[in-house]
Amino acid sequence: MQHTQPSSPYRTILVTGFEPFGGETINPSWEAARQLDGWVYQGAKVVARQMPCVFGAAYDALAAALREVAPQIVICVGQASNRSDFSVERIAINIDDARIPDNAGRQPVDVPVVADGPAAYFSSLPIKAIVQAVRAAGIPASMSQTAGTYVCNHLFYAACHLRATRYDGLRKAGFIHVPLSPEQAAHHAGHASMSIDTVARALRVTVETCLKRDADVTLAAGQVS
Template identity: 50%
Template sequence: MSAARHPAGRVLLTGFDPFNGASVNPSWQAVQALHGRQIQGRRIVAAQLPTVFGTSLRTLDTLLDQLRPELVICVGQAGGRGAISLERVAINVDDAPIADNAGARPVDAPVAPGAPAAYFSSLPIKALLAALQREGLRAEVSQTAGTFVCNHVFYGLMHRIASHPGLRHTRGGFVHVPWLPEQGTPHMALDEVVSGLRVIVRSALAAPSATPVTPGGGATH
């Protein structure tokens, strides 16, 4: 991707605030550790999203308008997973197993009424998987980002990229990370998560774009 299309060479990483009574969220701690760093000549901007339906997407939209980043990777916590999970597909459904941080618990509601049923990540997830494994980091491709706020943000990001002319050169996707050791098992140390995100950003910037983002369009991932 040409740096001329993104004069500031920015990469946006987002994480979430703690939710469901937790005191930490590894997604935010990990992206915050990379804020202000340079990877492949691009500046990393880290931002925290609220674990709240609707508000999280409005916050993300503001960031996209302000930054017009070359690459966006939203990161969330996935308790019970033992590896960095590269999410393949976002679906147009909000169906909350627990309440969000504002007390909302939507059931079978669309993220964006009238929009496509799903979007594929536009990250080169198989190349990212290989890069993570070469570094000895536990990693996997995941076929579901769930139906909570993580999927809500993932779907909203991909819908915005697909429909906003100013983001036509932006690539985006979602990554889930395990709990930290103090949160339970399985877990991953924070420095490993940070290293994994660094590898993901570097490899995504170096790899060719994945093409169509809507399922059914002949995309290969």
């Protein structure tokens, strides 16, 4: 007798990437995310949306995408030039503290993402399972303890806050940082890179893991300092 695998309870996964910023002409987070747009896995469809690299506008764009798509999982992705691997973020903090202006020239300093919001949110993605699965696929990956204080953290906090306060159907939300693409790194001596196709492959593994697992794995992945 053949046994069919039960279908996933998830029907839509939203994957977001950012527009270019900081003088770059591309953003690998979006170039990789867009490769997944329309992909169907175990009955669940991926929808990709580009986010503006602008404080406030990114929050609003994500809220609009959630209303439009009504996903059960949202995976936000952003570029970080100081990352050397596929970095799965653990925690979003309620602060905007911009070292450089965003794409609209805004540069908030010590401003909360959400006034009177919680100090922080933990990712609800199975973050350690994702790291484990991406590594098993032959792609460098790690868990990160900070998403920074720029628009990436702003969007990560927005995803978590919207999940907690407005969208009961949104079961999982989190954020992943990816390195520069090789084309970008060629102009930044000493910076690591990862091809956009490799990032897209890691994102597919991430989606698969999120669909297969509700509980995370026990894996020592913290940092001493």
